[in-house]
Amino acid sequence: MSDLRDRRFERDVLACLPDVARFARSMAGDESDADDLVQETFLLAYRGYHTFRAGDEPRRWLFTICRHVFIRQRQRAARFSELDELGDPSSETMRAVYGHIAAQGDGSASRLDTMDLRPAIDGAIADLPLDFRIMVVLVDLEGLSYTEAAETLGVPVGTVRSRLYRGRRLLQEQLLTFARDAGLESATARDHAPTSGAL
Amino acid sequence: MTPSPIDCRTAAERLWEYLDHELPDGPLEELEVHLRACAECTPHFAFAARLLRDIRGARSNDRQTEGIQSRVLGALRAEGFMAAHS
Ligand SMILES: [Zn+2]
Numbered sequence: 001m002s003d004l005r006d007r008r009f010e011r012d013v014l015a016c017l018p019d020v021a022r023f024a025r026s027m028a029g030d031e032s033d034a035d036d037l038v039q040e041t042f043l044l045a046y047r048g049y050h051t052f053r054a055g056d057e058p059r060r061w062l063f064t065i066c067r068h069v070f071i072r073q074r075q076r077a078a079r080f081s082e083l084d085e086l087g088d089p090s091s092e093t094m095r096a097v098y099g100h101i102a103a104q105g106d107g108s109a110s111r112l113d114t115m116d117l118r119p120a121i122d123g124a125i126a127d128l129p130l131d132f133r134i135m136v137v138l139v140d141l142e143g144l145s146y147t148e149a150a151e152t153l154g155v156p157v158g159t160v161r162s163r164l165y166r167g168r169r170l171l172q173e174q175l176l177t178f179a180r181d182a183g184l185e186s187a188t189a190r191d192h193a194p195t196s197g198a199l
Numbered sequence: 200m201t202p203s204p205i206d207c208r209t210a211a212e213r214l215w216e217y218l219d220h221e222l223p224d225g226p227l228e229e230l231e232v233h234l235r236a237c238a239e240c241t242p243h244f245a246f247a248a249r250l251l252r253d254i255r256g257a258r259s260n261d262r263q264t265e266g267i268q269s270r271v272l273g274a275l276r277a278e279g280f281m282a283a284h285s
Contacts, residue, residue, distance in 0.1 A: 006282035090212040097211045
């Protein structure tokens with residue numbers, strides 16, 4: 001490659017390495033698998049740099065490559081092309097709302113309001129099934145719009161919505177369970193606290 | 200023109216699109232009118248907004264990338280990559 005193209009590659013494409021590393025990690029789970037995935041992604045990107053169109057967003061171009069590499073490595077293409085039994089986006093949204101209504105009833109919603117969720121959130125995201133995790137990562141963590149996520153993954157926008165909303169609903173359930181358990185713990189601690197004056 | 204009134208079900212179905220700024224103008228205006236008047240829907244939106252804030256905050260937990268950066272550079276140099284001075 002010419003020096004100029006290499007310099008452009010460095011400036012536009014290599015600069016996205018932290019984003020790609022994060023994306024790879026969200027798919028691969030394991031850190032060393034993720035590093036292999038990152039390396040392979042940049043090698044392919046370098047070899048295929050001529051297919052990069054001026055005006056393309058480098059980060060999204062890399063995410064697309066990274067996902068292809070991942071699918072090929074894991075030979076999971078079949079799993080990916082099969083659409084799971086997802087509801088339409090509005091019914092997935094309603095399930096989150098109904099979940100909140102239930103949590104308003106048992107008090108976990110208000111407990112969650114006052115809690116620090118950060119310790120629970122990374123694990124909850126990591127536990128999401130892959131298709132939903134990728135959507136949450138692309139839209140919520142990387143800030144892509146629905147359309148951008150759809151183009152990056154080569155799926156219809158409706159699929160982005162359904163998977164994203166399902167992923168968020170699963171996260172909501174996990175975090176509410178976290179809040180409920182924390183509430184139980186403090187209630188148990190209260191029950192076992194020495195009560196002065198008791199017989 | 201005043202937006203047509205929507206019911207709570209319709210409002211709730213627009214929850215995520217609203218929080219993601221993906222609602223077109225018309226439906227957005229209908230929803231905002233509903234939320235101003237409806238005390239029952241507002242908590243659902245507040246709850247979901249808080250959840251989204253926390254999910255988005257997970258991004259601050261970035262991993263270190265120096266190690267993989269130099270590995271990638273090494274692999275690219277083996278392919279003839281010239282530019283990186285770092
Ligand atoms: Zn309402």
